[in-house]
Amino acid sequence: xxxxxxxxxxxxxxxxxxxxxxxxxxxxxxxxxxxxxxxxxxxxxxxxxxxxxxxxxxxxxxxxxxxxxxxxxxxxxxxxxxxxxxxxxxxxxxxxxxxxxxxxxxxxxxxxxxxxxxxxxxxxxx
Ligand SMILES: [Zn+2]
Numbered sequence: 001x002x003x004x005x006x007x008x009x010x011x012x013x014x015x016x017x018x019x020x021x022x023x024x025x026x027x028x029x030x031x032x033x034x035x036x037x038x039x040x041x042x043x044x045x046x047x048x049x050x051x052x053x054x055x056x057x058x059x060x061x062x063x064x065x066x067x068x069x070x071x072x073x074x075x076x077x078x079x080x081x082x083x084x085x086x087x088x089x090x091x092x093x094x095x096x097x098x099x100x101x102x103x104x105x106x107x108x109x110x111x112x113x114x115x116x117x118x119x120x121x122x123x124x125x126x
Contacts, residue, residue: 004039008106013038020045025055026071032060036106036126037098044068044094051087053080064111064119066098102126 007015013031017024023045031041041059048054051072058069068091074080102109102123109123 004042004106007038007042008035016041016045020049022052023048023054023056026057028056029058033066034061034103036101036103036109037061037066039106040066040094040097040101044091047090048087051083053083054087061103061120064099064103064121066095068095 016031033041053074054070054072056068056070058067060067070087070091072080072083072087099111099121100108101121103121104126105123107123107125109121109126111119111121
C-alpha cells in the first residue's frame with residue numbers, strides 16, 4: 001500500500017495532531033474536509049512544520065477549495081509576521097493541488113457547480 005493510500009484510510013485527523021504538534025498547538029476546530037485531501041494536507045504539514053512559530057486556526061473546504069487559516073506567534077506570544085509570505089506561498093501550492101483532486105477519494109477531479117451555488121471538487125465516479 002502506498003503512503004497516500006494509508007493516509008486516506010485514516011479514521012480521524014488526530015494522526016496529524018500527533019505527527020505535527022507545533023502546527024496544532026492551539027484550538028483550530030478540526031479538519032473540515034473529506035479524506036481525499038488528506039495526502040495533500042499531509043505534504044503541506046511536512047513543509048510547514050519548519051515554521052515553528054505558526055499554528056493552524058481553521059482547516060476546511062469552502063466552495064470546492066481547500067481553505068487553510070493560521071497565526072504566527074513566537075514562544076513569548078509575540079506576533080511574528082515576517083515568515084507569512086513564505087507560508088502563504090507554500091499553502092497556495094497545495095491549495096492548487098486540491099483544486100484538481102477529488103475531495104472524497106483522492107483521484108483526479110474537478111470543481112463542479114451544482115444545486116445552485118454549492119460547489120465540490122470531485123472525480124467523475126464520486
Ligand atoms: Zn472520487
